[in-house]
Amino acid sequence: MSAIEMPKANPAILSRKSEIVEALVSAIGSQAVISDPDETIAYECDALTAYRCPPLAVCLPESTAEVSRILKICSRMNVPVIPRGSGTSLAGGALPTADSVVIGVARMNRVLETDYDNRFIRVQSGITNLAVSALVGPDGFFYAPDPSSQLACAIAGNVAMNSGGAHCLKYGVTTNNLLGVKLVMMDGEVIELGGPALDAGGLDLVGVICGSEGQFGMVTEAVLKILPKPEGARPILLGFDANEVAGACVADIIRSGVLPVAMEFMDKPAIIACENFAHAGYPTDVEALLIVEVEGSEAEIAEQLETIKEIAARHNPAVMRESQSAVQSDLIWKGRKAAFGAMGQMADYMCMDGTIPTSQLPHVLKRMGEMSKEYGLGVANVFHAGDGNLHPLILFDANKPGDQEKCEAFGSDILKLCVEVGGCLTGEHGVGIEKRDLMVHQFTADDMEIQMRVKDVFDPQWLLNPAKVFPMEASHSRRHRNIGEAA
Amino acid sequence: MTKILKPNTEDEMAEAVAKAAGNGMRVRIAGGGTRPVGNPVEADCTIHTAGLSGITLYEPDALTIAARAGTPLSEIEAALAREGQHLSFEPAIWAGLMGTPGKSTIGGVVAAGVSGPRRVQAGGARDSLIGVRFVSGEGKLLKNGGRVMKNVTGYDLVKLLAGSHGTLGILTEVTFKVLPKPHATGTVSVSGLDDHDAVSVLSAALGSPFDVSGAAHLPKGDGGSPVTLIRVEGLAKSVDYRTGRLKELIAQKLGNGAEIAVEQDSDKATAPWRDVRDVSTFAGREGAVWRISVKPTDGPRIADVIRDAGEAEFIFDWGGGLVWALVPDHGDACAALIRNTVGAMGGHATLMRASKETRDRVEAFQPDLPRVGQISEMIRRQFDPMNILNPGLMARNLSGKAA
Numbered sequence: 001m002s003a004i005e006m007p008k009a010n011p012a013i014l015s016r017k018s019e020i021v022e023a024l025v026s027a028i029g030s031q032a033v034i035s036d037p038d039e040t041i042a043y044e045c046d047a048l049t050a051y052r053c054p055p056l057a058v059c060l061p062e063s064t065a066e067v068s069r070i071l072k073i074c075s076r077m078n079v080p081v082i083p084r085g086s087g088t089s090l091a092g093g094a095l096p097t098a099d100s101v102v103i104g105v106a107r108m109n110r111v112l113e114t115d116y117d118n119r120f121i122r123v124q125s126g127i128t129n130l131a132v133s134a135l136v137g138p139d140g141f142f143y144a145p146d147p148s149s150q151l152a153c154a155i156a157g158n159v160a161m162n163s164g165g166a167h168c169l170k171y172g173v174t175t176n177n178l179l180g181v182k183l184v185m186m187d188g189e190v191i192e193l194g195g196p197a198l199d200a201g202g203l204d205l206v207g208v209i210c211g212s213e214g215q216f217g218m219v220t221e222a223v224l225k226i227l228p229k230p231e232g233a234r235p236i237l238l239g240f241d242a243n244e245v246a247g248a249c250v251a252d253i254i255r256s257g258v259l260p261v262a263m264e265f266m267d268k269p270a271i272i273a274c275e276n277f278a279h280a281g282y283p284t285d286v287e288a289l290l291i292v293e294v295e296g297s298e299a300e301i302a303e304q305l306e307t308i309k310e311i312a313a314r315h316n317p318a319v320m321r322e323s324q325s326a327v328q329s330d331l332i333w334k335g336r337k338a339a340f341g342a343m344g345q346m347a348d349y350m351c352m353d354g355t356i357p358t359s360q361l362p363h364v365l366k367r368m369g370e371m372s373k374e375y376g377l378g379v380a381n382v383f384h385a386g387d388g389n390l391h392p393l394i395l396f397d398a399n400k401p402g403d404q405e406k407c408e409a410f411g412s413d414i415l416k417l418c419v420e421v422g423g424c425l426t427g428e429h430g431v432g433i434e435k436r437d438l439m440v441h442q443f444t445a446d447d448m449e450i451q452m453r454v455k456d457v458f459d460p461q462w463l464l465n466p467a468k469v470f471p472m473e474a475s476h477s478r479r480h481r482n483i484g485e486a487a
Numbered sequence: 488m489t490k491i492l493k494p495n496t497e498d499e500m501a502e503a504v505a506k507a508a509g510n511g512m513r514v515r516i517a518g519g520g521t522r523p524v525g526n527p528v529e530a531d532c533t534i535h536t537a538g539l540s541g542i543t544l545y546e547p548d549a550l551t552i553a554a555r556a557g558t559p560l561s562e563i564e565a566a567l568a569r570e571g572q573h574l575s576f577e578p579a580i581w582a583g584l585m586g587t588p589g590k591s592t593i594g595g596v597v598a599a600g601v602s603g604p605r606r607v608q609a610g611g612a613r614d615s616l617i618g619v620r621f622v623s624g625e626g627k628l629l630k631n632g633g634r635v636m637k638n639v640t641g642y643d644l645v646k647l648l649a650g651s652h653g654t655l656g657i658l659t660e661v662t663f664k665v666l667p668k669p670h671a672t673g674t675v676s677v678s679g680l681d682d683h684d685a686v687s688v689l690s691a692a693l694g695s696p697f698d699v700s701g702a703a704h705l706p707k708g709d710g711g712s713p714v715t716l717i718r719v720e721g722l723a724k725s726v727d728y729r730t731g732r733l734k735e736l737i738a739q740k741l742g743n744g745a746e747i748a749v750e751q752d753s754d755k756a757t758a759p760w761r762d763v764r765d766v767s768t769f770a771g772r773e774g775a776v777w778r779i780s781v782k783p784t785d786g787p788r789i790a791d792v793i794r795d796a797g798e799a800e801f802i803f804d805w806g807g808g809l810v811w812a813l814v815p816d817h818g819d820a821c822a823a824l825i826r827n828t829v830g831a832m833g834g835h836a837t838l839m840r841a842s843k844e845t846r847d848r849v850e851a852f853q854p855d856l857p858r859v860g861q862i863s864e865m866i867r868r869q870f871d872p873m874n875i876l877n878p879g880l881m882a883r884n885l886s887g888k889a890a
Contacts, residue, residue: 117690118782118808140696162639175643176614191858196782198606198808201835201853202881203655203863204613207646211639231696251548257571257667258722296698297732300725307722355635358549388549389637427637435640442640446627451642453869457862469641 003405004051004433007467007479009098013056013079020077021057024101027069032107034058043084043102047149048092048434050350050404055082055096062107064182064190064220071218072188074101080463081186083214085157086128088149090351091432093161093213093468105156108220111135120179120196122223125156129163132224141226144171147428148337159219162211164428166336167293169386170261171227173428175210180223183209183216186459195223208454213430214465216458230295233261235332236305238312239286239319243267246288247361249315250385253292254358258307260386264291264336267365269380270343270393277342280335281328283319290385291336339382340393347378347395348404352411354418355427358388367417368392375410377403389427390418416441431469439471448474489515490532494539497620497628497659503534504657505626508873516653516877518557518595521582524839525652525851525880536594539659542566544634551634553618553662556594563593567665575666576615577603577760583770585840594658600650603764604701604718607693607805609666613649618662621648621655624871629656636664647866653877655870669720673730674701674756677715677737678746682706682787685715686807690783691740692717693806697729703763704803716759727751763804766811774813775820775841781834783807792828793821816842822849829853852881 013020021035034040035057045052056079061067074081080100087094087104096102105126113122116139123132129150132143146165147153153163159181164173171177180194193209194200209216240246250263266274266282266289275282282289294304305322312320323329343349356364365381372379378395392414396407415425415435419442425435439448448470455462455478462478469475490512494500507514515530518537536557544553547570554563560578567573578596582589595601597619602611609615618632631644648655677688685704692699701718708714717737719729730749737747750756762768769776779789786807793799793812799821802811814821820841829836835853838846855863860882867881868874 115782116694117687117784119690119694120782140694162643164637164639168637172610172614173637173639175646176610185858189858191856191862193859195833197780197834198805199600199602199611199780199835201780201837202855202859203866204600204646204650205859205862207613207649208643210646211643228694228696230698254550254667255548255571257670259667296725297728299728300722303722303724355637357546357551357635359546384637387637388635422633423635424633424638424640426640427635428639430639431641439641442633443630447629447631448641450623450627450629450870451631451644454642454644454647454866457865457869 003408004437005472006053006097006433007472013099016077017056020079023073023077024057024059024070027073028059028061028066032060032062032066043096043104046087046089046092046094048090048095048432051092051095051433053096053098055100055102056098058102058104060104060107064184067103067184067218067220068188068190070103071184071186074463075186075188075461078461078463080466082465083156083160083218085126085154085160086152088153089157089161089430089432090353091426091430091434093430093432095433097467103218105154105220112221115196116141118196119226120223121226122221123155125159125219125222126154129153129155129158136226140229142229143224143226144177145174148340155222155224156219159210159222160212160214161430164389166262166264166384169263169384170259175207177225178206178210178222179225181206181209181219182221184218184220186217186461186464213432213469215455215469216464231297232301233293233295233329234301234305235291235293235323235329236308237282237319237321237332238290238292238317239283240288240315241286241318243288243365244362245315246290249290249312251358252311252314253308254386256307256311258294258304260292260308261295262291262293263384263386265381265383265385267381269378270339270382273342273346273380274335274339277345278331278335278338280331282335286318291332336382343380343393343395348398349393349395350407350411352390352392352394352414353426353429354415354423355387355389356418356421356423358385360421360423361388364390364417364421368414371410371413375406377407377410388423412438433468436469437471452478489530491535492532493535493537497539500539500657500659501622501626501628504622504624507532507875508624508626511873513875513878516657518592518598519559520589521585521587521591522595522599523585523587524599524837526883527846528877528880534657536592536657543660547572550636550665551662552665553634553660554593555660556592556658558593560591560593560596568668571668572665573668574615574663575605575609576612577605577764578612579603579764581765584766584776586771593661597649597658597661598651598653604703604760604804607702608698608700613646615663616645616649616661617664619645619648619658620660622657622659624656624873624876632662634662652880654867654881657876671723671726672718672720672753672756673726674750674759675717675730675733675737676748676750678712680713680715682790682803685713686783686787686803688715688737688740689717689806691736692733695733695736697733701760702806704807705768706801707768716763718756718760763802766802768802769811769813772813773816775816775845776839777812777814777825777836778839779810779812779825779829779834779836781808781810781829781832785832785834786810789828789832793825796821796824816845819849820845826853850883854882
């Protein structure tokens with residue numbers, strides 16, 4: 001696979017730049033519109049930094065009404081729109097094209113309503129994931145989805161990508177914790193869907209908007225479920241001499257009826273990188289490390305850990321170590337969540353995100369090891385073991401000609417393997433541009449057609465994040481329907 | 488007499504629907520026939536899913552089960568129970584409530600989006616469902632999601648199909664994330680509370696760290712007096728601990744004289760939840776039944792409004808957020824009153840059971856706001872361009888051939 005292609009900018013739009021910018025400025029004021037190329041460059045990429053392109057302009061609205069005005073203008077002038085949360089997408093979900101307007105929700109970060117009796121919070125979508133938990137934390141509540149980037153990532157992006165996290169084995173991902181949205185349609189109309197009630201009426205539109213990668217509309221507000229914090233939580237570290245044994249231990253824990261809130265797996269390269277980076281106290285002489293976390297009162301934690309230790313003991317762990325304090329627990333998680341940053345200090349890397357049936361774990365890890373040799377590129381694995389969501393980090397050297405292409409080819413081989421064994425291309429990062437062209441391995445043309453037809457309903461002009469999710473050929477006719485995009 | 492079709496494979500199903508679409512024949516979709524929810528459907532033929540039956544994949548280690556849509560729910564629950572697992576969303580059996588014979592099928596559970604009391608903790612059918620295979624209104628065999636519990640590949644049409652009552656496609660196979668069955672169950676019950684105090688107690692329990700998995704209030708419980716129920720599940724010692732802590736919490740909240748009991752025998756603690764789940768109290772009784780979904784603290788408020796208008800009985804589940812109302816089945820069966828009040832609260836109400844005359848007059852589902860209704864209708868037409876699948880079931884005025 002060669003580098004991922006993006007559509008060429010439409011010269012008809014580029015030539016109208018001043019007219020478009022003028023319209024945007026008159027709608028939301030010059031302080032909220034960026035059009036100087038020296039400044040738009042700050043929005044040229046998200047966390048998939050291998051791909052960059054500054055947009056035509058950037059809008060930073062402060063209200064739903066402003067978002068509506070911007071979309072009306074873009075709709076009328078046939079300008080593609082790239083919705084942006086905090087720009088932490090690993091899949092290129094917020095990558096602009098030169099003829100697009102980026103709409104960033106960063107300035108819309110207010111909390112609108114907190115209701116503990118009914119256990120929900122209503123927020124503007126630019127608020128960060130961690131800020132939500134931080135806000136309700138003092139009152140004993142939290143927001144469950146916890147992507148590794150939670151310090152920075154916005155709820156808007158979480159909703160767009162249906163983000164997960166380490167604790168979704170028990171609490172689910174964004175879609176399981178999202179009750180309602182305020183959505184600005186491409187034509188500027190504002191609609192409210194769902195709300196504080198657990199069930200929304202009619203078709204589950206909130207369910208299909210969550211994970212639609214910014215292709216259906218701009219979510220400006222979200223109603224999120226908040227949950228009471230457990231009395232306590234404690235991780236235990238389990239080290240094994242072989243990946244397969246760790247995988248078998250995970251299966252046995254699941255079968256036992258104990259439901260840990262998280263089960264994280266790291267292989268040796270990941271353990272060493274994280275330990276060197278975060279000094280989390282991980283054992284560095286084991287092949288595989290599990291972080292298993294349980295929750296509850298002191299007695300409940302003890303009861304669950306007892307069961308887990310009994311199970312682990314049957315697999316002859318090299319290390320079996322409970323966290324001894326809150327500080328140690330924080331450090332253990334800090335190490336895990338720093339995994340990507342840690343790898344980044346050692347090499348350039350691409351982070352994959354396939355999911356596999358957990359029964360396939362040993363087979364897939366073995367195949368990945370073989371492919372690593374074939375490609376001559378290192379790979380480190382950190383993943384959510386309980387739910388089979390893999391995060392192989394493929395290491396490469398961006399300065400070495402051909403290395404990035406090799407890395408992408410290796411990555412797509414891994415994802416194809418995930419699909420082959422019954423899994424999927426992406427578990428929590430989204431398709432974006434990164435896995436767009438691999439969709440054909442998971443879906444038939446009909447399967448993709450029905451998805452694109454749903455986009456047709458929300459965005460008949462195909463202006464919202466148009467060159468994402470579906471292979472370029474598959475979406476070609478739709479993207480060209482209204483605006484003769486340059487071929 | 489309408490034509491009856493009973494395909495035995497996905498391909499036969501696709502062929503049957505393609506033929507119907509080609510001839511412009513309207514199709515009524517039938518699973519077990521236990522959940523006649525929605526507007527009455529006028530159809531030229533009935534397609535049964537019963538021929539598509541059987542568990543196709545069950546990996547207890549991976550917490551995953553897949554089954555053909557016509558598989559009886561009881562068969563799936565039995566297979567899971569043998570491995571100490573269950574469908575965590577606790578699907579209700581509505582045959583008693585609806586007065587319908589037959590056996591609930593897993594496809595019907597998904598199509599109707601049925602969830603039980605554990606909705607407050609483990610989510611609903613939509614949350615456990617991870618994959619679907621279905622035949623669209625054009626007779627195309629399609630899939631979405633898969634067999635892994637974390638999957639954001641493409642749009643989440645799985646959610647859209649759950650609770651779409653067959654109007655987007657005929658389900659042929661469904662896949663779920665399952666969970667270990669709890670080792671023990673405990674139920675805390677409080678006697679004598681009015682609806683408002685009861686919901687306030689339930690809110691406190693659901694807002695506590697004690698991982699409540701059921702929160703219901705029966706204004707006419709055993710012996711006709713009010714009882715408020717709170718359930719916890721898990722390892723035995725933990726259940727004992729949490730029921731104890733919840734009792735303390737409620738005692739503190741209600742003060743002296745509160746009648747609080749704790750049932751720690753799992754079998755006895757489980758029994759009342761089956762009745763809550765299946766709305767057994769309203770089974771075989773005269774009257775129309777509404778299912779109302781609001782935010783929990785609005786539950787008692789909507790009950791007050793309905794009670795003020797006349798005779799009515801209620802069951803509160805989901806901490807107050809799910810209200811079952813039994814009202815006299817004449818006129819519009821309180822439809823205007825309920826719909827207006829619930830709509831203003833941001834909730835919705837479904838007419839579950841009523842006489843043919845009432846059902847012909849009253850939309851079964853809360854009408855969507857105009858743009859939302861239009862979007863839903865357009866989505867249905869994308870899946871079913873000829874409007875042949877359960878036409879009008881979800882929204883009669885827009886898509887049905889009935890008036």
